[in-house]
Amino acid sequence: MGITHNNAETHASNRRVDEQHDSTQHYEVLQELGDCYASVGNYAQAQQYYEKAAVLSPDEAGPYVGLGVVSLQKNLLYDAEIAFRVACRLDVNSAKAYAGLAMVAQERADYKQAFEMYLKSLELDTNNLIALLGLFQTSCQMGSFAKVIHYLEVYLDMHPGDTSVMFPLASLYMKDGRFEESKKILLDFLTLDENHKDAANLLEEVEHSLAQAKQETQTGTRMR
Amino acid sequence: MLDTSGKSKNYESPQGARRRKLKRSGALGAKKIVGPVVTVLVPTFNRRRYLAGALASVLRQSYQNLQIIVINDGGEDVIDTVHSFNDQRLIFIDRKENRGKAYSLNEALSLAEGKYIAYLDDDDLYYPSHIETLVDVLENKSDCQVAYSDLYKVYCNVCPDGSRKVLSKVVEISRDFDRFLMLYYNHVLHVSLMHRRDLLEKTGLYNENINVLIDWDTARRLVFFSDFHHVPEITGEFYQPAEDCDRISVQRRKNEKEYTKNIFTIRTTRPAKPWTKLKDMSIIFTTEKLNKQAGTTLGSIWQRTFYPYEVYLPMPVDNFERLNSEMPNIIPVPVNPSSSQSQRIDTALARCKGEYITIVPSGFPMREFWVEDSLYALVNSSAKTEGFELEDSTDRLWALVVRKNDLQHARKSFPNLPVRESLSAAGIKIRRLQPEEIPFQFDQLLHEGRSAEKNGDWSEAAEIFEYITEHHQNALWMKTLAAKASFNAGSHIRAAKLSREVNQQRPTVDTLLLEAKVKREEKDLKSAIELLEKAEQILEGKELLWA
Numbered sequence: 212m213g214i215t216h217n218n219a220e221t222h223a224s225n226r227r228v229d230e231q232h233d234s235t236q237h238y239e240v241l242q243e244l245g246d247c248y249a250s251v252g253n254y255a256q257a258q259q260y261y262e263k264a265a266v267l268s269p270d271e272a273g274p275y276v277g278l279g280v281v282s283l284q285k286n287l288l289y290d291a292e293i294a295f296r297v298a299c300r301l302d303v304n305s306a307k308a309y310a311g312l313a314m315v316a317q318e319r320a321d322y323k324q325a326f327e328m329y330l331k332s333l334e335l336d337t338n339n340l341i342a343l344l345g346l347f348q349t350s351c352q353m354g355s356f357a358k359v360i361h362y363l364e365v366y367l368d369m370h371p372g373d374t375s376v377m378f379p380l381a382s383l384y385m386k387d388g389r390f391e392e393s394k395k396i397l398l399d400f401l402t403l404d405e406n407h408k409d410a411a412n413l414l415e416e417v418e419h420s421l422a423q424a425k426q427e428t429q430t431g432t433r434m435r
Numbered sequence: 436m437l438d439t440s441g442k443s444k445n446y447e448s449p450q451g452a453r454r455r456k457l458k459r460s461g462a463l464g465a466k467k468i469v470g471p472v473v474t475v476l477v478p479t480f481n482r483r484r485y486l487a488g489a490l491a492s493v494l495r496q497s498y499q500n501l502q503i504i505v506i507n508d509g510g511e512d513v514i515d516t517v518h519s520f521n522d523q524r525l526i527f528i529d530r531k532e533n534r535g536k537a538y539s540l541n542e543a544l545s546l547a548e549g550k551y552i553a554y555l556d557d558d559d560l561y562y563p564s565h566i567e568t569l570v571d572v573l574e575n576k577s578d579c580q581v582a583y584s585d586l587y588k589v590y591c592n593v594c595p596d597g598s599r600k601v602l603s604k605v606v607e608i609s610r611d612f613d614r615f616l617m618l619y620y621n622h623v624l625h626v627s628l629m630h631r632r633d634l635l636e637k638t639g640l641y642n643e644n645i646n647v648l649i650d651w652d653t654a655r656r657l658v659f660f661s662d663f664h665h666v667p668e669i670t671g672e673f674y675q676p677a678e679d680c681d682r683i684s685v686q687r688r689k690n691e692k693e694y695t696k697n698i699f700t701i702r703t704t705r706p707a708k709p710w711t712k713l714k715d716m717s718i719i720f721t722t723e724k725l726n727k728q729a730g731t732t733l734g735s736i737w738q739r740t741f742y743p744y745e746v747y748l749p750m751p752v753d754n755f756e757r758l759n760s761e762m763p764n765i766i767p768v769p770v771n772p773s774s775s776q777s778q779r780i781d782t783a784l785a786r787c788k789g790e791y792i793t794i795v796p797s798g799f800p801m802r803e804f805w806v807e808d809s810l811y812a813l814v815n816s817s818a819k820t821e822g823f824e825l826e827d828s829t830d831r832l833w834a835l836v837v838r839k840n841d842l843q844h845a846r847k848s849f850p851n852l853p854v855r856e857s858l859s860a861a862g863i864k865i866r867r868l869q870p871e872e873i874p875f876q877f878d879q880l881l882h883e884g885r886s887a888e889k890n891g892d893w894s895e896a897a898e899i900f901e902y903i904t905e906h907h908q909n910a911l912w913m914k915t916l917a918a919k920a921s922f923n924a925g926s927h928i929r930a931a932k933l934s935r936e937v938n939q940q941r942p943t944v945d946t947l948l949l950e951a952k953v954k955r956e957e958k959d960l961k962s963a964i965e966l967l968e969k970a971e972q973i974l975e976g977k978e979l980l981w982a
Contacts, residue, residue, distance in 0.1 A: 233945075234590060234677060236603030237974045240948055244967045247951075247960050267600065 238268040245277045254281045272302035279311040283318070291315050306336035313345055317352075325349045330358065337365045340375065347379045356383050374404055381413060390421045470574065473566055474502040474549030474632065478539040479557035480510040484597040485674075487516050492560040492671075494522055498567035502526065504543040509533030537641035537649045544632075544640060553629045554650075558674050559586075565670035569629040572664050580661040581630040583623045585609045587672040587944075587973075601974055602677060604944050609912040612663040614712070615811060615874050617655055618702075619741045623663065625650035626673055634660055638706050645697045652701045659710040659743075667911050667941060702741045703763045708788075716744045716810065717789030717839070719780055722797035725754040735801030737762050742807050747787055749779035777853050781846055784839075792842050793825075794854065795834040800827045804874070809836050811874035821864040835865055877907045884916065893924035901933075911937055918949050927953045944970045 241264035248257035258281045265274035279294035292315045298308035313328030326349045332342040343366050350359045363380040367373060377400040384393035397414040401407065475493050479486050486505075493503050505517050506528040517527045528542060544552070551573060555561060565584065572582045587604040594600060610622045617623070628650075638656035641649055657663070708715075718736065722729040725748075736746060745764045748755075751772040758765060768783045780794060791813065793806050809823035813836055822837030833855060845861035846854070858865055880903050887896035900917035904910050914933050922930035931953035934946040951966035 233605060234602045236605070236944060236948065237601055240944070240967055240970045240974060243948070243951060243955065244964065244971065247955060247964045247967065250955075251960050251964075267602075 235268070238264055238271060241267060242271075242273050242277070245274065249277060249280055249284075254284050257281050270301060272298040272305045272308060275301065276305065276307045276311060279308070279315075283311070283314055286318075288315050288318055304335050306332045306339050306342065309335065310339055310342040310345065313342065313349075317345060317349060322349050322353045326353060326355075333362050337362060338369060340366070340373075343376065344379070347383075356386060359383060360387065372399075372403060374400055374407075377403075378407075378410055378413075381410070381417075385413065385417055385420070390417050390424065393417045394421065470498065470500050470570055471550035472500050472502055472548055473498065473551045473553055473570060473629070474504060474543075474547040475553045475555055475566070476540055476543045476547070477503065477505045477555045477557060478508055478536050478543070479505060479513060480508040480533070480536075482557040483511050483513050483516060485558040486513055487519070489555055489557050489559060490517070490520060490525075492562070493555060493566075494520060494524075495563050496561065496566045497563050498570055501566065502547065502549050504528065504546055506530065506539040506543050508536065508539045535643065535646060537643040537645070540649075541640045541643065544635065547632055549632055551629050552632050552635075554625050556626055556673065559626050559672065561671040562669070564668075565627075566629075568666055568668055568670050572666055573629065573631070577664040578662070579664040580634055581628065581657050582664040582666060583627045583629070584666040584668050584670040586624050586627050587669055589672045589674045590677055591674055593676050593678065599674060599676075601976075604672065604974055606669060606912070606915070606943050606945075609667055609909060611665045611908040613877075614658050614662070615742075615807075615814075616878070617658045617663075618743070619807075621648070621651035621654060623654050624673065625654065626671060628654065630657055630661070642700070642704070645700055647694055647697050648701060652704065655701060656704065656706045659706050659713045661712060669941065669943070699738060703737065705743055705745075705764065713743065714791060714814075715789035716742055716791040716793060716806075716836075717783075717787035718744050718746045718793045718795060718806075719783045719787070720746050720748055720795055720797070721776055721780065722748075722750065725750065725757045726797075729797040730757075730759065732795075732797050732799055732801065733759070733762065733765070735805075736795075739801050739803055739805055740807075742810055744793075745787075745789065747783040749783040777857075780854055781850070784842060784846065787839060790839050791836060792839050793834070793836045795825070796832050799825075799832050799834050802827065806836060808873050809868050812868040812872035813838070815872070818864070820862060821866065822858065823868055824865055826867070837863065837865070877903065877909070880907070884920075888920060893920045894926075896920035897924050897926065897929070911941060915943060915946055918946055922949050922952070927956060938966075942969060942973075944973050947973075 241260050245257045245260035245264060248254070248260060258278060261274040261277035261281065264271070265278070268274070275294045275298035279291045279298065282288075282291035282294055292312065295308050295311035295315065298305050299312070302308065309328050309332035313325045313332060316322075316325035316328060326346065329342045329346040329349060332339055333346065336342070343362055346359050346362060350356050360380065360383050363376055363383065367376050367380060370376065377396050381393045381396040381400065384390070384396065394414065394417045397410055397417060400410050401414065404410070477486075477489060477493070490503070490505065493501065501524050503522075503524050504526045505513075507513055507530060509530055509532045514527070514529060517525060526546060528539075528546075530539075530542070534542075540554075551570065553566060553569070568584060569582045573579065585606050585608075588607045589599075589604050590602045591599040592602060608622060608624070613622065634657060637660050638653065642652050645652060718740075720729075720733065720736070722732075733746065736744075745766055747766050747768050748758075749768040749770045752767075752769045755767045755769075758767065766786070768779075768786055770779045770782050774782070784792065791810060793810070795806075799805075805827065806825060809825050813821075813823050820841055822835050822841060825834040825836065828834045837858070841861075841863045842854075842858070845857040845863055849857035849860045852860060855865075880899055884896050884899035884903070887893070887899060897917050897920035900913050900920055904913040904917060907913070914937050918930045918933035918937065921927075921933060931950050934950040934953075937943065937946040938950060947966045947970040951963040951970070954960070954963035954966065
């Protein structure tokens, strides 16, 4: 019988683990506090914690995204833009920072810029609901939907049953003449939220369009 | 409206509860001097920037009956700092010559009057309840003469002005006392240690001939005479700058040869007997002559054995002049050149002072734990008459560890038989150890958990840490690791449950943060904020202001 164990290695290894310390703990606490306070609408406290986080970890983009959001909420668009730009500079892959810049542009009615920034944000993170809905709104404002449908579909694949995306997608399908796809999503939606009036109304509209289309097809066939 | 006062409703540390109780009783603030004197030793060397904070943390203790001895070990002038406190409990030794930490502690001990001794490095901090917590245990709750608590290891960046920016506070080790491990490796932080002063009469003072791990050397010697009581409360913090450290101890560890030499010295140190908590081991080394092979095996015994031992060398006198005089704990036993090996063992056995006897031949392979594996099984064996063949023992190189009484009985009863046969004839069962009998099983599992963490296999790591929690000691520590691993594995509900259990007993920054993250995911922002603010208070050092 051979009993082996590697206690010597154990202690050496534990020492190595000790050396790999967690340098982000305090930063995480401050950032989480900022996010929580922002979520409950206490922007003064949120700002305070984001500022502390930024001082502690000056290379992190997170606090600047938070500060941008706080400035947006206070309608300080210039300050928000600066904060989001700093965040983009610190982390070129910060989807949230680009979404922030898009929101600033949207507030300024610069829909073209907003659309581009939302797209950039979604390229970095297709899972970003804020950017997705922002893109949808901007598209509505601009009257252009082609790219939005793609991102909404990707998001819904990742989050099946997310009602916040189902309704906009059904609306866009409807606008695009894709009635069957629109109907399917609306039926799923109403299974999840049967009292949603807008969805029920839209479904009625879609079914009407489908019936009309069917009738037109039949008429066309008879004509031939 | 959220309560933003920062006062957590759910969690109160044991220190907090004790402090409230003391406040009600009027003990705090009144500087009431009750209980035995505790002498706190604070050696300092070129850390003027932090010394004031360290001393303030001692003087702010809820326990007031203190004698505090500050020893400047030839470093920059700190007289103003010490005198600025204007406290009669402070004694200052202002030495201009640098003599090292061990010398400084011994110098202070010569002035110490306390029943108990506590230690504080010049850049570390006690929380206000530190001394009180340990005195309470030593006086009222334990037969131990040594107690220790847990500390936060504070990772920080040092700013150009010397101030420290806290990056994290982590309880890296919260381990119940393990005597066998303490002989091999120090698991007790010296700053958290308190012991009776009179124990040093038995252990001896700090060893001034070693220049690193002097704290382990002393703690290891304490192990011979007392159990240690572990108080799993966080009662202070020690600092670890994130940059390459300029600590003397860290610098000295970089000299590997010197470091190893110190370890050998520590492991072979034997305080004067009688030992009240540890049994001695005598190794009878058998060889025909002191040749190169025998020398190598002896050298390996010296390097590999951490359990206290003496080596008995039964051999003709003319071999002794070839002995390496540097090797400690070697006892030559002169024998008749014509005597058999059994007779030589009998001659040595008659002189052995250890309660455990190991017989090992020249050429025996010496790996780490070569004897301790089987010795540990024997120490913990409830069978009265059994011994263990060492793991690498063969018929040609036969080696065993056995109780001295059993071996003496066998040899007295069957002196003409070879040793192995005499043990068998006397009914002493010699067997191999079973896997569940090996020492350091906790460490083995911990190592596996850490490896899983390192490989990013968080589910595996969580499973291992939870298994350890259920089957071994150190539950708080293991639960904390399990919570973190569970969170990273995506089992957020499990992580929250484990964190909550830890937080209800002893909140730490890590577990408060984990529980808060899950609360936030659950949209319970009020609870998340309460937990995070408690974590922030700890990180900001509000614990230090409690008193």
